[in-house]
Amino acid sequence: MEPAGRWQLDRPDGAELSIHELGSGPPVVLVHGTACDHRVWARVARRLAPRFTLHMPDRRGRGDGSEAEEWSLETDARDVAAIADEVGEDVPVVGHSMGAIVAIEAARHGDRVGPVVAYEPPVHGGQGPPVAAADELAAILEEEGPDAAVEAFLRQVGYGDEQLGQLRQHEQLWAATVATAPTLPREVRADLAYAIDDERLASIGSTVLLLEGEQSPSDFDEGLDRLARALPDVERRVIDDATHAILYEAPGAFADAIEAFLAEQG
Numbered sequence: 001m002e003p004a005g006r007w008q009l010d011r012p013d014g015a016e017l018s019i020h021e022l023g024s025g026p027p028v029v030l031v032h033g034t035a036c037d038h039r040v041w042a043r044v045a046r047r048l049a050p051r052f053t054l055h056m057p058d059r060r061g062r063g064d065g066s067e068a069e070e071w072s073l074e075t076d077a078r079d080v081a082a083i084a085d086e087v088g089e090d091v092p093v094v095g096h097s098m099g100a101i102v103a104i105e106a107a108r109h110g111d112r113v114g115p116v117v118a119y120e121p122p123v124h125g126g127q128g129p130p131v132a133a134a135d136e137l138a139a140i141l142e143e144e145g146p147d148a149a150v151e152a153f154l155r156q157v158g159y160g161d162e163q164l165g166q167l168r169q170h171e172q173l174w175a176a177t178v179a180t181a182p183t184l185p186r187e188v189r190a191d192l193a194y195a196i197d198d199e200r201l202a203s204i205g206s207t208v209l210l211l212e213g214e215q216s217p218s219d220f221d222e223g224l225d226r227l228a229r230a231l232p233d234v235e236r237r238v239i240d241d242a243t244h245a246i247l248y249e250a251p252g253a254f255a256d257a258i259e260a261f262l263a264e265q266g
Contacts, residue, residue, distance in 0.1 A: 005020075005022075006019065006021065015067065015075075015079070018063065018064035019057045019083060020038045020055075020056045021055055022054045022056070023051070023052050023053045024049070024050075026052055026088070027052070027053045027091050028048065028091070028093075029055045029056075029057070029083055029087070030044070030045065030054055030056045031057065031059070031095040031099035031103050031106075032056070032099050033097030034097060034188070034191075035154065035181075036176065037062040037179075038056035038058050038063055039063070040173070040177075041054070041056050042173075044251045047251060047252060048255050048258065048259065051259065055087055057083055060079070061183045063179075071186060073194060074105070077102050077105035077108070077109055080093060080113075081106045081107075081109035084110045084112045085110055085112050089112045089114075090112065090114035090115075092115045092116070092117065094117040094119075094258055095118050095119065095121070096119045096247060097119070097120055097121070097244065098122060100119055100121035101118075103116050103117070103118055104116055104118055104208060104227070107206040113206055115208075115265045116206050116208045117209045117211065118208060118210050119212070119254065120211065120213065121220075121223065121224075121227065122220065123194060123223025124222075133156055133188055133192075134188040134192065135185070137149055137156075140152050141184065141185065145181075146179070146181030147178050149181045151164060156188075157244060158216070158219070158243070159245065163245050166248060201227075201232075202232055204232065205232075206233070207234070207265060208227075208231050208235070209234075209235045209237065209257075210234060210235070211238075211239060211254075211257060212236075212237075213239055213241075213244060213250075214240050214242055215242060215243045216242070216243050216244045224236065242254070
């Protein structure tokens with residue numbers, strides 16, 4: 001997939017966001033997760049582009065996105081809200097994995113963020129991998145290099161040999177994934193520290209669709225349950241035969257779920 005265009009959004013703290021654009025129709029923002037950049041959306045975007053104008057940012061430190069002195073989930077959420085402010089009103093935001101947390105939090109910061117689709121946000125609530133997992137990734141990155149660090153991270157989140165093999169077959173995508181390795185320790189720490197605050201989430205006015213794969217690890221269930229209780233306007237659905245690697249394995253099913261939900265929202 002070659003995006004039709006690319007535009008830049010300068011942020012107050014000096015970061016330069018690179019947003020890749022594809023398609024025609026009403027705007028939708030697609031937010032990638034950890035260990036990837038906008039290119040991870042290729043198969044889903046190809047299916048959505050005939051009906052939507054897709055705006056796919058590279059989050060800070062990935063792809064064409066620049067860094068700034070500070071990074072947090074909060075800065076990413078504000079970045080996504082600012083993108084929605086630029087492209088329209090009541091703009092749907094779709095996030096996968098860590099991008100799903102960013103999408104939900106963006107709805108707190110932008111008046112123009114509309115419906116949110118969140119696929120398997122990794123909310124551990126203190127029950128996920130220990131903080132040592134981030135330190136382990138940092139050590140692997142330093143001692144064995146970015147390729148080994150990326151593989152270790154993907155195994156932490158449930159990728160098996162078959163899924164890793166499929167990803168490695170796409171040389172450009174694997175290279176883009178490996179390039180994100182320096183961001184892995186900080187993102188894992190931020191994920192483990194993310195807490196569901198009922199009062200904070202109660203301020204979200206957007207309808208949020210929580211999606212999960214039928215064959216995904218049960219580790220996601222508790223976090224999804226807690227999010228479903230905390231969000232004021234929420235729906236929850238399961239995609240048959242899907243795993244956390246839905247962007248590679250079942251992009252058509254994911255695109256269909258996104259399109260159906262947005263049609264329901266009018």
